[in-house]
Structure formats: structure tokens, C-alpha cells
Amino acid sequence: MASITLKNVTKIYRSTEKERGGLFRNKKVSEKKRDVIAVKDFSMEIEDKEFVVLLGPSGCGKSTTLRMIAGLEEIDGGELYIDDVLVNDMESKDRDVAMVFQNYALYPHMSVFDNMAFAIRKRISDKKEVERKVREAAEILGITEYLNRKPRELSGGQRQRVAIGRAIVRNPKVMLMDEPLSNLDAKLRNQMRSELLKLRKRIDATFVYVTHDQTEAMTLGDRVVVMKDGEVMQIGKPDEIYSNPASVFVATFIGNPQMNIFPISAYRKGEGYSINLFGKELALGMEYSSVLSKRKESFIPLKLGIRPEYITLDKENGLFSGEVSIAEHTGNSVIVHMNVNGNEVVALEEERNRREVDYAPDSILNFSFSLSDVYLFDAESGRNILYGVDNE
Amino acid sequence: MSKSGKSIKKRRENRRVFFLLLPITLFAIAFVYFPFLRTIVNAFSLVNSKGEVKGFAGLDNFIYTYGRKDFLPALKHTLVIALFNVPITLFITLTLALLSEKRRKLSAVYETMFTLPMSVSMSAACMIFKSMFSPSVGFINYFFSLKFGWFESSDTALLSCIILTVWMGIGFDYLLLLSALRGIPKSVMEATKVDGISLMRRIFLVEIPLISPTIFYIFCTNLVLCMMTSAPMIIIMGVRAESASTNTLMSMMYQSGFSSSDYGLAAVLSLTAFVLTLLFTILSFVTERRRVHYEA
Structure with missing residues (x-):
């Protein structure tokens, strides 16, 4: 139900660097206008219910791309469509996307239940319906027993489950995940990874998932987008990317130990x-x-x-x-x-x-x-x- | 050998700590603890006009003070100031902080403007307000085309004093609230954006609960400051008939202690203000447990 089309999507950070040596030391203020291209001509068609992983080293523009889809970052060039609707200037809340953040971004003062119910309370007036949805999501994620706890009483893995739960109760068209497993320890990360695999079969959404971890990319993605310095290096199925890398960068980035x-x-x-x-x-x-x-x-x-x-x-x-x-x-x-x-x-x-x-x-x-x-x-x-x- | 070496090192460390703490300890003893104890002693003693203790007075000073005609009005004014000043200051500073939370090009300009009252001393502020509210040459009357004696009329003198104390408090409280708001994790605010949380729900259900420790801090410190309000009464109102309409416990204390040298009266007034402040603070801390959220 939700395809995402990116046409030459570009993000430029215009930064004005001011170099000065304190208030009185150096009166000369030299300004250097420096444009940093964070994402350059990103084009891709993401199909409905596809799981696409954006993979690359830090600073490659993968998170920026995700945030542009989320509506948290303005698009400086190109076009972004969700379900054939141009959303470049559409507010985040109208895009019907949900996002899971790396640091969970839970509301620390609310219970797990309230965290998950907060976004849908305004939309669904029936209290019982809200509760049913939250309980259903909690069941899927195995966090039913923590519904009354505060986030600070939970472990990292449990918090991330709550964050995912908060996203799935909204039943969004598009599910965006920004390095959701990066803050977890290795063992938990493996466990959550396989749970995500099971989870995506139960959720009717298109997934865009950002990671720098190639294992996550290879195991989760229907297709993987390898990025570097704001540019797309290769888009392909995981085995394609592994067996037929487009460049030295992709070849050495995928595979451990490296090629x-x-x-x-x-x-x-x-x-x-x-x-x-x-x-x-x-x-x-x-x-x-x-x-x-x-x-x-x-x-x-x-x-x-x-x-x-x-x-x-x-x-x-x-x-x-x-x-x-x-x-x-x-x-x-x-x-x-x-x-x-x-x-x-x-x-x-x-x-x-x-x-x-x-x-x-x-x-x-x-x-x-x-x-x-x-x-x-x-x-x-x-x-x-x-x-x-x-x-x- | 190593043991004795360790103990020498430890002793040296202790000595260092002692010398580092010495100045502030002496300062605190001389200007905080000694006067505090002295006040308690004075309150229960017969003190002459030179400040010398001449004998035990029991509760005489208290009976005398609480029986005075001007005590109840002073207590009332103090409480009224606290009652109005604290919520008004919080409301204004919180509104300003929420409005200027997002960093914009002119942020530095209005952040400076809003924090400027911080750099003005109380006595200077009193003089500024006195001239601003002056019936003949004041800016306020000119602006509203009035000819009104703000500090001269007993009806508005207390209100004018409250306006002044609120203005004085804005700068620092605004700064605290602004930094608290900006300290909310960016991703939490982004989550509300993606989840389509409305502005009002965001402010009241996310932002304010998350900065509640700062709000509580401001609430407590402002309450204490209000209980101690005296400067506008002394500097602007001075000693004249209308000053009875603004007298607070502290200004009354100032007058009895420094002008009339009635140390017993002054001591009882200070002690009364202290006990009241302590009670309010304890009360605030009791309610804090339910309302204030601290990050884990």
C-alpha cells in the first residue's frame, strides 16, 4: 500500500563557518561559505512492503535520507513520493510514517503503555480500542508485563521493543528505523535482529532501515542500498551485493573479514x-x-x-x-x-x-x-x- | 614503609582539603551561621539598643511582635507577594522560553533581551521603576496617558512592587527554563513530530513534564526570595504613610533593626520569615514527589 519513490533527492547543508579568535583577540572575521552535500541525487523506487536497508559508514548520508523520508529534514533537490503523492513539502505528521530512533526516544515520564498509546489517543476516541491495540503490539513484542513500568526501569533491549511497539500501534504505511540496534550489546543485537525478521512478516508496512552493520543489512534487507559520501554506490539484493559488487568500496565494505x-x-x-x-x-x-x-x-x-x-x-x-x-x-x-x-x-x-x-x-x-x-x-x-x- | 608513606600522603591530602575549605567556612560562619544563631538568641532575649543581650526574655518578644498593629499587614503583604509573584514569574518565563526554544537567526538578540534583567542590581532596578512609574515624568503614565501615582497610592503600591520583583526574576528563570527545554533530547521532540502530536499536547504532556525539575527548582527559589522581599519597600517606599500598604516581614525587620534598633523585634520577624519559608519548602518537597519527574 505504500511505495516510496525518490527522484534525485538531494540534501545540502549550507554552513557558514565563522573563524574568529575570541572577542578581542582577532577582530577580523572571515566567513567561509561551505556547502556540504549530505545526499546527492538519490534515486530509487521502493516497492510496497519492501524492506530496504540503507548501509554505509558514518557520515555517508544514510540517516539524512531516512530523515528526509520522515519529514524531519528538508529536501533541497529532487522529489520524494509516498504512494505517488509528492511529499516534499508535506509535514511529517501527514505522511503516515513511524520512526524508531537509535536512542529509542521514549517519553521518559510516561509508562510503557502511555508511550505506546500517546500517538493514537488523539486519533482513536474509543479507549478500549486504544488499549486493545497497545496490548496487541505488546504481545507481539513480548513486553506485556512491562506495560506499567517507566522506560528507566527497562533494559536497552526492552526499551527498543517499546520504541518499536510505539511505531507499530500506529499501523503506519512506512516504518523508518534509524540504527535501532546500535545501542544494544552484540548478543542482544543478534536476538533482536532475528525478532525483527519475524516481526516484519506480521506488519503491513514498507520498511526503510538504516544501519552501518553489514550483517543487519544482509539478513534483514530485501534490497540493500550501499552509500558513501552522500552517493549511492549500489542498490541490489544482499547476495547480489556480496557476489557482484559494483566497486572496490562495496566489495570491501561488505564481507568480513574484508576482501x-x-x-x-x-x-x-x-x-x-x-x-x-x-x-x-x-x-x-x-x-x-x-x-x-x-x-x-x-x-x-x-x-x-x-x-x-x-x-x-x-x-x-x-x-x-x-x-x-x-x-x-x-x-x-x-x-x-x-x-x-x-x-x-x-x-x-x-x-x-x-x-x-x-x-x-x-x-x-x-x-x-x-x-x-x-x-x-x-x-x-x-x-x-x-x-x-x-x-x- | 609503604603504609606510612600512604598515611603521609593522606594526611597531606587532608590538609589540602582543610585549607581549601577554610575561606568559605570562615565566611559562612561569620555571615551565615553566627548571625543565624545570634538571631535565635536575640529572639528570646532582652536586647538593648546597642545590640547587647541583657537577659532572658522568654516569649516576650514574640508576644510583643505578634501583638503589633503592623505585624499582620506585613505578614499578609509577604504572602500576597509570594502568592502572585511565583506563578506569574513562572508563567511569563515559561512562555518566553517556549517561544524562543527553537534556535533562529535572531535568537541571540532576544535571548539577551530576556535575560537582561539579570544584569541589573536590585537597587538600580528600584530606581528605574521609581522613575518609570513616577506620576509626573514616568514613562508608564506617559504611555498610557495617565497621571497616576503607582507607588504613591496605597491601592497600587503593592501591585507595583510585585511587578518590579517579577521583572527582576525573569532573566535568570528564563535562562534556566530555556536551557532545560533545549536539553530535552532532540530525538524525543522529533518523535512527537513524526507521531503527529499537537502543539498543546507536546507542550503540556511532554515538554513541561520533562523540565519539571527545573520548574520545581524555580518554584522553590522564587518562594524563598519572595519571603525575603524588602528592597522595593525600603528603597522606593521609604518611610511614609503609604509604606504601610507594602510593608513586608523583611522590610519591617529592616526598619526595626537598623532604624529603630529594636533587635528583639527584628529577630522575631526574621525567625518568623525563616520558619514560614522552611514550611513552604518542606511542603513543596512533599508535593514534588508526585509531580516532578527526574530522568533516570
Whole structure:
């Protein structure tokens, strides 16, 4: 029932920086007008009942985008539609959106019940109906027994449930969540994450969810929007973003431990192209030839990316060998950092696949990977050179 | 060895604390505790015009004071000032603070204007109001085209004094309320915006409850200040027939203590004001538990 369309939505913070050294020290006041583009040309169509996650490092404009949808931030350019209605100048309260804040933003002086009922009391005159709705939401979230408590008597996880409850009793068209799990500890975050997954099936709303946590993004989102410096880097299903990243940024941002990136250059060799990695010449697959043949340089500067989980470690056999610098045991897997000719190579090996390999520092390990698991990015723009090519 | 080293260190620390606290302790003893004790002693003693205690008087001073013709009016004026000043000041400052809560381009200008009374001393304010309310050359009469003796008429003298004390209190209270309002978490205010909470409900059901500790603080301190009101009565009204219409416990105390050197009377008046203030404060703290919300 609620689709959201963003057309070139832009947010600019116009800041006038005044530099002065106190009242009497420096009479010269120099003003620097500096515009900070927080969000630049954000375009996307969010379908009804879709769960979209905005993902990116802090300061990438994801929260600003969410706040523009909420109506808490003015839109400086572009158009924002909710259900085909232009809402650029519509007040927040008329948009039928609900928002869950990172720090819960509960009314501290009200009981949990009042917190949840506050927004709907004016709309629904029937007291029993209000109570029924609050109890229903409380039931879903498992906070029925805390309805008479004040927020300060609740734990972080419980408070966040109340905040979500406050949003769902309103039965909004659009549910906005601004890093709702960031203030929780790791264990609780995992638990709440899976609860959110169950919850969204019960709620008839379109979700826009902001996070900097890739796990949340990958598990919750129907689609993920990766942002950086106010720009959209890639929009896609979680597995697409993981398996076919558009750029070095997306490739390294998604995946833990992050993708290995090595600067290389490709050159023509026979029919196709080859690269030289750690002193070994490797022939690239045919799919690269058509893309690379458009380039004029004889040595095409590229970046090669390989995910740690696609590197196979072995005691004796392997394409390359490296010296172990550290090995991090996480329980079910081990993250091995190796030094190969001055480059750091990180490999992830699941503990149950572990062969007779010694991860002690300074020991020499052999490793290899398949060239079909490798990504090639343009050295300058960082773009995945195969991204979008398959579709042509 | 380390033990003795520790104790030397601790002793040194104690000495430091002692010397740091010494000035304020001496000051408090000389100007707060000693006069306070002296007042209690004086109230129950026979004190001559030089201030020397000449013997135990029992409740004589109290009987004398409470029997005086001018005591009840003074008590009434004090209570009337408190009754009007406290809510009026709160209403005005809260309104101003709510109006100027949002930061705007000219915020600095009107924030300065509203807090300006803070920088004026009581005696200066009295002189300003005296001339503003003057029947012949006063600005107020000129503005309203009146020829009215605000401080000269017994009907309006107390009202004029209340206006003056309210004005004096506005600056500081406004500042406290403004910072309290701005201290409300931004996201809570944004939640009310997204949830479509109306302005009135937001003010009365969210903002005021959230700044209730500050409101309570202002309520208590203003109550105490009102019980101590004396400056306008002494500086503006002085000693004349109409001054009977504004006399408060404190101005009466001032006159009996400093003008007539009746120390017994002065002591009883101070003690009366103190006990009343204490009672009001206790009462406020009892109601506070139900009404004031403190952040966890």
C-alpha cells in the first residue's frame, strides 16, 4: 500500500563557518561559505512492503535520507513520493510514517503503555480500542508485563521493543528505523535482529532501515542500498551485493573479514589478457578480454580482489606461499594473516575444513584460489570492470 | 614503609582539603551561621539598643511582635507577594522560553533581551521603576496617558512592587527554563513530530513534564526570595504613610533593626520569615514527589 519513490533527492547543508579568535583577540572575521552535500541525487523506487536497508559508514548520508523520508529534514533537490503523492513539502505528521530512533526516544515520564498509546489517543476516541491495540503490539513484542513500568526501569533491549511497539500501534504505511540496534550489546543485537525478521512478516508496512552493520543489512534487507559520501554506490539484493559488487568500496565494505585487494596490471598475452600476481603470471578468462580490449594502454592498471573465504590454505600444495603473521581463532573459523612479498593476504578457513596446517606465526603456508572467484576493478575509478557487462 | 608513606600522603591530602575549605567556612560562619544563631538568641532575649543581650526574655518578644498593629499587614503583604509573584514569574518565563526554544537567526538578540534583567542590581532596578512609574515624568503614565501615582497610592503600591520583583526574576528563570527545554533530547521532540502530536499536547504532556525539575527548582527559589522581599519597600517606599500598604516581614525587620534598633523585634520577624519559608519548602518537597519527574 505504500511505495516510496525518490527522484534525485538531494540534501545540502549550507554552513557558514565563522573563524574568529575570541572577542578581542582577532577582530577580523572571515566567513567561509561551505556547502556540504549530505545526499546527492538519490534515486530509487521502493516497492510496497519492501524492506530496504540503507548501509554505509558514518557520515555517508544514510540517516539524512531516512530523515528526509520522515519529514524531519528538508529536501533541497529532487522529489520524494509516498504512494505517488509528492511529499516534499508535506509535514511529517501527514505522511503516515513511524520512526524508531537509535536512542529509542521514549517519553521518559510516561509508562510503557502511555508511550505506546500517546500517538493514537488523539486519533482513536474509543479507549478500549486504544488499549486493545497497545496490548496487541505488546504481545507481539513480548513486553506485556512491562506495560506499567517507566522506560528507566527497562533494559536497552526492552526499551527498543517499546520504541518499536510505539511505531507499530500506529499501523503506519512506512516504518523508518534509524540504527535501532546500535545501542544494544552484540548478543542482544543478534536476538533482536532475528525478532525483527519475524516481526516484519506480521506488519503491513514498507520498511526503510538504516544501519552501518553489514550483517543487519544482509539478513534483514530485501534490497540493500550501499552509500558513501552522500552517493549511492549500489542498490541490489544482499547476495547480489556480496557476489557482484559494483566497486572496490562495496566489495570491501561488505564481507568480513574484508576482501583482499592487490594492485596489479593486465597486459595482452596471446589471445587474451594476463596479469602478474606475486610473481606468477595468470591468464584471465575470456569474459575479461572484450572489456579490456577497449582500453588502449598496454599495461592496464587494475585492482584485484579476492574474498578471504575463497582462499584455500594448504601445507604443501598451492599457487602461492606466504609467511603467517597472525592467526585469529574465532571458534568456528580461523582468520590467517599472511605476508606475501610485502602484501598482506587474509584468508578465512573454517575450522572443520582445516587440513593439517600450522598457523603459528612465521611458518610458511601455501595457498591458492580460483581465478573465477576473483574480482577486477579499475584502478582509478574503483569500478568493477565486469559490473553491468553481463546485462548488455 | 609503604603504609606510612600512604598515611603521609593522606594526611597531606587532608590538609589540602582543610585549607581549601577554610575561606568559605570562615565566611559562612561569620555571615551565615553566627548571625543565624545570634538571631535565635536575640529572639528570646532582652536586647538593648546597642545590640547587647541583657537577659532572658522568654516569649516576650514574640508576644510583643505578634501583638503589633503592623505585624499582620506585613505578614499578609509577604504572602500576597509570594502568592502572585511565583506563578506569574513562572508563567511569563515559561512562555518566553517556549517561544524562543527553537534556535533562529535572531535568537541571540532576544535571548539577551530576556535575560537582561539579570544584569541589573536590585537597587538600580528600584530606581528605574521609581522613575518609570513616577506620576509626573514616568514613562508608564506617559504611555498610557495617565497621571497616576503607582507607588504613591496605597491601592497600587503593592501591585507595583510585585511587578518590579517579577521583572527582576525573569532573566535568570528564563535562562534556566530555556536551557532545560533545549536539553530535552532532540530525538524525543522529533518523535512527537513524526507521531503527529499537537502543539498543546507536546507542550503540556511532554515538554513541561520533562523540565519539571527545573520548574520545581524555580518554584522553590522564587518562594524563598519572595519571603525575603524588602528592597522595593525600603528603597522606593521609604518611610511614609503609604509604606504601610507594602510593608513586608523583611522590610519591617529592616526598619526595626537598623532604624529603630529594636533587635528583639527584628529577630522575631526574621525567625518568623525563616520558619514560614522552611514550611513552604518542606511542603513543596512533599508535593514534588508526585509531580516532578527526574530522568533516570
